[in-house]
Amino acid sequence: MSEEERSVDRGLDPGAREMVDEIRDYWDARTLGVQYVKDGSLERGSPEYFAHIRPWMNPYKFPWIMERIDSEARRLQGGHLLEVGCGMGFDSLEFLKRGVRVTATDLTPAAVATTRRHFEVEGFVAEEVREANALDLPFADASFDAVWANGVLHATGDTDRAIQEVHRVLKPGGRAIISHFYRKPSWMYTVSRLGRENIEHSDRDPPVNEFYTDEEILAMFRNFRVEEVAREHHRALPVAKTGVKAALYRWGFRPFYNLIPEKIALRFAYKLSVTAVKP
Ligand SMILES: C[S@@+](CC[C@H](N)C(=O)[O-])C[C@H]1O[C@@H](n2cnc3c(N)ncnc32)[C@H](O)[C@@H]1O
Numbered sequence: 001m002s003e004e005e006r007s008v009d010r011g012l013d014p015g016a017r018e019m020v021d022e023i024r025d026y027w028d029a030r031t032l033g034v035q036y037v038k039d040g041s042l043e044r045g046s047p048e049y050f051a052h053i054r055p056w057m058n059p060y061k062f063p064w065i066m067e068r069i070d071s072e073a074r075r076l077q078g079g080h081l082l083e084v085g086c087g088m089g090f091d092s093l094e095f096l097k098r099g100v101r102v103t104a105t106d107l108t109p110a111a112v113a114t115t116r117r118h119f120e121v122e123g124f125v126a127e128e129v130r131e132a133n134a135l136d137l138p139f140a141d142a143s144f145d146a147v148w149a150n151g152v153l154h155a156t157g158d159t160d161r162a163i164q165e166v167h168r169v170l171k172p173g174g175r176a177i178i179s180h181f182y183r184k185p186s187w188m189y190t191v192s193r194l195g196r197e198n199i200e201h202s203d204r205d206p207p208v209n210e211f212y213t214d215e216e217i218l219a220m221f222r223n224f225r226v227e228e229v230a231r232e233h234h235r236a237l238p239v240a241k242t243g244v245k246a247a248l249y250r251w252g253f254r255p256f257y258n259l260i261p262e263k264i265a266l267r268f269a270y271k272l273s274v275t276a277v278k279p
Pocket residue numbers: 020023027028031032057058084085086087088089090105106107108111132133134135149150151152155156
């Protein structure tokens with residue numbers, strides 16, 4: 001069997017497969033973006049559907065993500081980028097718009113189908129959109145010029161293994177742009193210990209969302225040359241959710257926390273993004 005034909009979880013032991021199945025079931029029913037649909041009359045997969053969700057998604061909500069896409073796309077002209085955990089494909093789409101060749105992947109059939117539809121609606125063609133497990137990427141060594149993963153690797157159940165897979169499929173000189181890891185200590189880490197972790201989600205938290213210290217994260221990049229490390233999300237963000245915990249967060253925690261001076265608040269940022277090069 002060629003590397004490309006490997007089934008998505010083939011290289012995993014039975015325990016890891018069980019965990020991946022649980023993660024897949026969770027995300028298959030909750031492709032990131034669906035929770036922001038406030039107008040039930042929108043047809044899933046229509047141009048209006050994607051336009052309705054767009055303002056809530058990472059590159060549009062967080063300007064630093066769009067800047068990162070811009071600068072990486074400028075470097076990559078003609079190069080081939082792999083996105084791991086593409087969700088609805090908003091990030092990959094921005095790379096396609098900037099002339100980058102893209103292979104977009106996700107663990108779940110729902111994300112793959114939605115991303116295919118999204119590209120079709122926008123009139124862009126990817127090299128490939130397919131299911132792939134970050135822990136066992138179905139690609140040969142040294143296949144890509146860059147790997148992009150946004151909000152994914154800490155949710156796979158084995159972050160270190162996922163980073164070593166990113167390293168394997170990159171060409172020498174290739175760039176891993178990982179936005180982001182969850183940090184501890186951070187305000188989100190504390191909130192998650194007290195109650196819900198991802199208070200934006202409509203029902204339950206994802207089965208796995210690991211938190212790491214900065215040192216633990218950087219140790220996982222031992223085979224890379226780390227180029228940039230950025231602390232992000234030092235301010236407590238607005239949430240779409242309702243309910244008692246969301247209200248406590250909205251009225252009890254957020255306004256006061258956000259008064260903390262920037263320099264101190266940065267210490268408690270809950271996301272860390274890393275850009276690293278395979279030597
Ligand atoms: C928080 S969402 C982020 C989606 C997208 N990157 C975005 O920013 O809109 C996490 C994504 O990671 C995917 N995922 C979780 N475990 C994965 C794995 N082992 N391999 C590939 N994707 C995975 C989920 O299916 C989900 O689409």
